[in-house]
Amino acid sequence: MNPFRLLALTCALLAAPAARCAEQLNLFAWSEYVPQKVIAGFTKETGIRVNYETYASGEEMLSKLLIGGAAYDLVQPPDYIAEAMIKNKLLRPLDRSKLKNLGNLAPEFLGLPHDPEQKFTVPYLTGTVGIVVNTEKVKEPIRGYRDVFQPKFKNRIVVVNDNREIVSWALVTLGLDQNALTPANLATVRPLVAEWIKLVKVFDSDSPKTPLLNGDVDLGVVWSGEAARLIQENKKFSYVLPAEGAHPYVDLLAIPTTAKNVAAAHRFLDYVLRADVSKLISDEFPYTNPNAAARKLLSPEQRANPASYPQLEKFNTFRDIGKAAAGVDKLVTDLKSAK
Amino acid sequence: MSAPSPAVELRHVSKRFGAVAAVEGVSLAVRAGEFLTLLGPSGCGKTTLLRMIAGFEIPDAGAVLLGGADVTALPPHRRDVNQVFQSYALFPHLNVRENIAFGLRMQRRAAKEIAARVGEMVALVALEGCEERKPHQLSGGQRQRVALARALAPRPAVLLLDEPLSALDARLRQTMQLELKRLQRQVGTTFVFVTHDQEEALTISDRIALVNRGRIEQIGTTQEIYHKPATAFAAEFIGQANVMEAEWVGNEPGFARLRVAGIELRVAAEAWPAGVTRARVSIRPEKIHLGKTRPLGGSGFEVRVDEEIFKGATDRFGLVTASGARLIAMVANESALREAIHAGDRVWCAVHADDIVVLRESGNERGQPA
Amino acid sequence: MRAADTSAQRRPGWAAWLLLTPLLVWLLAFVVAPAAILVAYSFAERDELGRVGFGFSLENYGRIADATYVAVFARSVGYAAITTAICAVLGYPVAWCLARASENWRHRLLLLVMIPFWTSFLIRTYAWITILKSEGLLNGLLLWLHAIATPLELLYTPTAVIVGLVYAYLPFMILPIYGSAEKLDPALIEAAHDLGCGPWRTFAQIVVPLTLPGFYAGVLMVFVPAIGMFAITDLMGGARVPMIGNVIQDQFVGQARDKPFGAALAVVFMLLFVAVYWLLQRRAAEREPA
Known part of the structure; x- marks a missing residue:
């Protein structure tokens, strides 16, 4: 041609x-x-x-x-x-x-x-970060972060791979403002975060439902959408908003x-x-x-579906934290390294 | 029955590569201490024979014996033979000393013994001062010597040499030929040498096994091979030869009368196989004597000189017989005749009856164009 | 005058420059420029939003010296070293067998080494997850064989990370060694055998020393990328222990939003690469004074 x-x-x-x-x-x-x-x-x-x-x-x-x-x-x-x-x-x-x-x-x-x-x-769309429980493997009631992060559940937990999330859970557990990521607050939550990180088996933000479905873990602190899909797939999974304070986004x-x-x-x-x-x-x-x-x-x-439409009382969303993110990042990196 | 076992013995060995028969039913005995050359054109199977002795190829049939012991199934590293490779195959990451010591180290000899032996070998091949050099820092001739020293260092019963001189230039090659021969006499090791160069084979060997198309065409001393070639192939491969069809025309006391290219010639009666009417004969060019006049005794014949080629020490003449057959004659340049014979002349030839060699047909030449 | 003449001859002419242009442009656009940007970033500072404000500060490098990040670097190097060692041990014999195989077989076997590259890296990693997970193929097989009573914890462990890394990088060790081994004169192997050297000793004394250039290339191609790998540590290691790749990724597209710090980490990482490369080159040069 x-x-x-x-x-x-x-x-x-x-x-x-x-x-x-x-x-x-x-x-x-x-x-x-x-x-x-x-x-x-x-x-x-x-x-x-x-x-x-x-x-x-x-x-x-x-x-x-x-x-x-x-x-x-x-x-x-x-x-x-x-x-x-x-x-x-x-x-x-x-x-x-x-x-x-x-x-x-x-x-x-x-x-x-x-x-x-x-x-x-x-x-x-909106969602929450909450707790997924495989009720076939975990028989006792799980109400909040304190119930999830127990030594007996070591290596049976998946959480989202999100440094700010895990720090915010520790903040609300200790009764602090989840958005107040000051050096002093970070120092306060450090021991608790350290303890929790040791118990986690998988950190995954993209598909935290995978290890739950695969049976590699029995508990998760994950995005509600992931939880909703798990429940759609199998009724053995339940979704709970943490009693210490749920975090919507x-x-x-x-x-x-x-x-x-x-x-x-x-x-x-x-x-x-x-x-x-x-x-x-x-x-x-x-x-x-x-x-x-x-x-x-x-x-x-x-x-x-309890994960899609949970009973949420108060809308306490994340706020912009600017440069404080570096402190959060270092804290979690450090604690993960120490594992 | 007390004759010593041959250093190497091949018994009816055959080897095929796919559809190609590289070696067919070869038997060969190499005497201890001799310098034997496997001579033949490329692809004739001589290298395969050598590789079967070394253990790199396992024969499909037959047996390989070293010093009387059957080693057919033994891997190369457990055979008491060492080889000098065509490419030398020096270990590029080791220096001269380490290369030579390699075989000794494999035998787990004591460090002191290794050092002494390496020194001895370095002196033998005249490489003093090069011990610390790497192969790439050596000349071709030096590499050749290292390869030789490395193969000889463990004192093998048999040394195999696979065209070791082919990479050298002509002058160095001639020097090395003589040196190899001297070396072999000095160490007394049995050498099995492979080459396609007939001159080289004649220069260095005690005996030559002429290999052609996977078979041994002839085996004998260099003199025998040259003067008494068994076949047309042998005659033509080694030196030059006038190979012609001969017809038996009758016997006379002590001689057989033959007709060759329209000329009547005589050979010793016992040289002609009884009951045969046709065979090929070979006459070496230097055995054809030229003269201006008819030789006495009437055995001469007249030819025309077709061309003359000056070759330094000798002259070569192309001759045409009355019947049109072409011959080659060689005349040493000392001869006074040199001045007298020129292209276009008619001259007389004389051939001694003993210089006419009656050939047998090669076993594997049947059906093939000569 | 004479010296000037010869140097002018050695200098490439305009035609040579013309031929080199595509390469030079490529190098400039994809090697020099990004590296320069990275270096410039590493001395800069971020603003509230994560934008890079140019300036000159050594603060980012100062932060790397912090025990947290030194530990991350050390761990990354450790994992990469283990991966490289396993790849070498597994890859050397494979590469050697490939090089020694007959022409026909060699092509088929090489194809087998390459086939994984036809599939996405992530899909292959997910395949490993399917094999290693609690209710996965391997545990299923072992349970079925009654070799174990309860499923083994395989996935989300350091072992799983190493398995993933070795799997991902093994071909990069095999191929350069194969390239070296294929060029090795077979007569050298025969010479070694001939001098009484058995197969194993020949491998150790002749093959390995003579294929070191390929091995070094393999080390470079496995060790360096393995240090920076983050997808495998995330997917197969459960992101439990941060690697330098994870930390850098987090600075650029993650929450930390601190490109200058990420750039500083990347620059240190590049220097590490240069150091490894230089060391290997020097070792190679020592062995073979050309």
Whole structure:
């Protein structure tokens, strides 16, 4: 074939879809958090093509956003990262007039400390960190962290591989504020964290349910979504919010100031706020859905899952801690090393 | 029955590599203390024979004996033979001293003994002063000597040499040939030497086993091999030869009369196999005597000189007989005839009856183009 | 004048530079530039948000000297050393057999060494989890054979980490040694046998010394990446003991959000690599004065 014709043909092929979907949306979100069905449905309805890029931690998202390599239109920060972003003017105020489904959200998920006026963020899914028990192996009642971290359960525990989480559990256990990561507080919790770390068999944030399912451990302090899936799979697992104080978190959707397709971002936000769409998200990812209208569409069984919808009294979320993270990191690294 | 066992004995050994028969039913006895050369063209099986003696190849059939003991199944490291490799195969990470000491160390000799023996070997191959050098710091000839010293150091019953001189230039090669021969006499070890170079074989050997197509064509002293080649292959491979078809035309007292290229020649009666009418004969070029006049006794024949080639010590003449057959003759340059014979001349040839060698057909040459 | 002439001749001409350009660009873009950025970062400071503010401070290096991180470095080096040693012990005979196998077999066996690379590294690691977990294949087999009464604790132990590391890096030990061994003149082996050296002694006295360049390359390719490996310690070790790779990862994309400190750790890690490389080079040079 004539090389020029080949070139022309290639150009035409590459240009064609771009021309058809002139409008697009660059979504930067957690891996395994936005169902393919939802994205496909959005494109079908609006003709807007979605580029879904993923990250494995809120910190990773923030890093990439700050480097500024790509212009993301929509990001999905956890509460404490969103707080830092708002503080540093990295997020764009939302145009509420374009979010007519905002009313679907339950009021308790609005106006939280990270965005008190709800100017920048929309809750996507929320969850808690709680305790999973394999009731076939652990017969006694487990109510809180103190019950989990007992010497007799040594090497039978999985916890999320998250230094701040484990330190916060120790803080609330000792009656301290989970967000007060001062050097003095860190020194106070150090012996307790040291003792706990010695008992843990697996630290895993990505899939803490795996060692529980595999039978390598019998207890876990994990994300509620992971717990909900375990319960879906086998009723022998139960989920308990720690008596010392449960720690919920909210994952949000927000538009960075660098976004190029602001209108498309708003359309996507309003789309996922729709009850029927939000239900699809819950079907795939059984975290706590802040969308009250969507919850009504869930099956009784979904709503009865104790990990998805626990009895939570107070919303005490993580706050931005800035440079204090280094102290937490060193503490846990040190204690793990000493093991 | 008290004859000593041969140093090496092969009994009807055969070896195939896939479809190729490298060695077919070879029997051979190497006498203790002799310098025997396996001579033949490349691919004839001579190296395979050597490797079977060393133990690197196990014969498919037959037996290998060393000093009368059957070693057919013994691995190389348990045979009392050492080899000098074509590529020398010196250990590049060891220096000269360590290379030479290697075999002795394997025998777990005492350090003192090893040192003494290495010194002795270094002196034997005249490498004093090079003991600490690595192989890559040595010249080709020096490497060759190290290989020799290394193989001789453990005092093997038999030393095997696989074309050890082939990597050297012509001059060094000639020096080394003489040195090898001197060395062999000095140490008295049985040498089995492989080469494809007939001149080399003639220079250094006591006996030559001529190998062709996996078989031994002829075995004998260098004199025998040269003067009495058994087959056309032997005649042509070693030196030069005029090999021609001969037809028996009759006997006369003491001689057989033959017709060769239209010329009538005579050989000793006992040299011609009884009852045979046709055979090939070989005449060495230097055995054809040229003269301007007809020789006495009437055994001469007339030829035309077709070409003359000056070869230094000798001259080579291309001759054409009356029937058109071509011959080669060699004349030493001392001869006064040299001035008298030129291309285009007609000259007379004379051949002594004893210099006409009647050949037998090679066993494995049947059906093959000569 | 003469000296100037010869040096001008040795200098590559424009054509040579043109041919070298892609390599130089590649080196500049993917080796020099990232390393320079890393070094610059390591002297910088982070702000509240985790952004890098350029300046000059040795604080990050000071923090590395802290016992916590020295211990992490030491442990990482220890695990990598054990991994390298096991890979060497397992890999040497395999590489040697590969090199000595007949042409036909050699290609098949080499293929077997390479096949794991066709699958994602993570999938292969998960396969090991399936084998080693409490209710996994190995425990199942041992229970079925009545070799054990209760499942062995295999996964999430240091042993599991070593198994994972050895599995991941073994081909990187086998292939360079194989490369060296294949080039080894078979006559040298025959010469050793001929001089009364049995197979084992030949391996130790001839094969190993003469394939050391391949072995050193293997050590470099196993030891250095093994120090920095974090996925295996996370997945098979349960992230119980932090390795230097985990700590660095945490600084860049994890909660610590401290790129300058991560960069300082990475620079020390690079220096460690340079040191190992230099040591091996020197040893090789000592053996073979060219």
